Amino acid sequence: MSASATRTILIACTAVAAVATGGSLYFSEVMGLYPCDLCWIQRIGMYPLVVVLGVAAYEDRIGVWRTALPLSVGGAIVAAYHSYVQRTPAATCSLDGGCTTVQYELFGLLSIPNLALIAFSLVSLGLVVGARRTR
Secondary structure (H helix, E strand, O other), rough: HHHHHHHHHHHHHHHHHHHHHHHHHHHHHHHHOOOOOHHHHHHHHHHHHHHHHHHHHHHOOOHHHHHHHHHHHHHHHHHHHHHHHHHOOOOOOOOOOOOOOOOOEOOOEEEEHOOOOOHHHHHHHHHHHHHHHHH
């Protein structure tokens, strides 16, 4: 894979992480929605991806997948669990942050953890495609 193709993948992954980070800040700082405990864990995975992937895109270093993929896959697992907890009436969350509450839904369909799951999945997919194409 050419250097420009790997850089394009890294730029796209950085953009996804940046939009997700900006969205989470918009929800909490502008809309006044309080992030639950599972949301905080997802933020711990997403926020560093902006910097890690941004630097890797600048340096055109697809080997960053070794650092970024655990963050994105771990975040996707938490987001998937969070989505499950929100959609399953009998589910409970052992954390104290109101993780079962749906505070916002885009088009009445996608809750905040669903949006995070999409973002983490896109970043993970981009990293896997980039890593596989360089081998």
